[in-house]
Amino acid sequence: MRDDSIRDAKAGHFKTAVVTAILVGLTIVSIMLLVKHLQNADVGKDNRDIVTSVVRKASNRLEVQVINGAVTTAREASGGPFGIFEGRLTIRQPFSVSYHVDMNKMNLSDYSWNERAKTLFVRLPEIPPDAPNIDESRQIIVAKGWVITQEMQNIIRRKIAIGAVAQANSEALKPEHLKAARENARSALARNLEGPLEVAGVKGVHVEVIDSSAGERWDVSRSLAQVLASEAK
Template sequence: MADEVTTIPPRRGGTLGGFLAKAAGILVLLALAALLILWVVQRYVAARLSPDPTTIASASLEGLREQNRLSAFAARYVAVVTSRQTQMGLSTEKTLIMPGMVRYEVDLGKLTQRDVRWDAAHRQLLVKLPGLEIDGPQVDLAAIREYGSGGLLSHITDADQRLETANRKAGQAELLHQARDAMPMKLARDATRHAIERSFAMPLRAAGIDASVRVSFADEPVSNDERWDVSRSLEEVTANAR
């Protein structure tokens, strides 16, 4: 019987190992690419879905401007004035008690994007309102009381009419003087400040933004901790976004 020769094929373990190594490298690259794509998508979605405080503040500003005027505080005052007239050696006088209502208002139509600033470092929205305006006084005519000494002069001249005119003019001036006193002006500013702060803060909270709102008035003295120079107005933010 002839000898049978069997040829044993060479082992190819080295080639298979190289293939597996290349496949593993490709898988790693694909995984890294997938992670990169996921990161980009997450950043894009976050940029689209995350609320922007300046956008929300701009919407709140437009809503306030549409209200035109805000009256968050009113007060009732009473003026007591006396006028005296002397003529031909005779004299007479009258005292007037005049109650009246005064409203403190802010013209929201004067608010612009320059008056609303976002301080990103302190996460604070800064709003500067126009100065307070006084509407009135609205005199309560039914509650006016007059007291006079009468006398001969009031019968032979028009002294009564002159005294009444002078008292009414002085009474209205006195009501305004009381309304402009430091204490009612502070109360009016505080009431207006709280109303505006709520108007801006509520939409920010609803959007999940942790931020505070600080309101000041254009006719108030600037405090030492004022940060208007380091914050950006909505006008500046909008201009940079274009």
């Protein structure tokens, strides 16, 4: 009888150990699955609704760069009776060109939210220069010709106006100016998004601006537009 009792006790302990091992194993598997799920949950809903609301309201037009310079343009014209008069004007005039990021033209496909890292990824848009501002009030004019009629002056000035804009545009499109504008745009966008997000309650948020034109890859998780579109199905 005693041997049978011992055997029954051992069997009971063995069954308890097996059940305990199974429960521990299931718990470990559950924890592993939960961790894996959290690791894969790049786009979380905890703050996503707030982030989506903030970026939808972002409509600032941010000036990120201004260049200043001067262009010198010379043009000629003939006029008078039988076109006997020839005249030439050379005009030097200051100009400025601004570069802006228009956040109102950005949409949800330009943003991706990573809840775990509290990071908003932003795709940097194109930043073309604005139309040049030519300061005609500060012109320096050199005229050449015995007689330059008013009609000749009007013709020359129209040509110079067109030429001055083309020269200023050419300067504004130089790679060093475009690069500086894009670098300035990174910090400007980050500042204009981090502040409102913090105020809205997303604490410790970080904004990372990705410049595809500089070879940076937009290889983050789905954009806010893609997430909302999939949830709407």
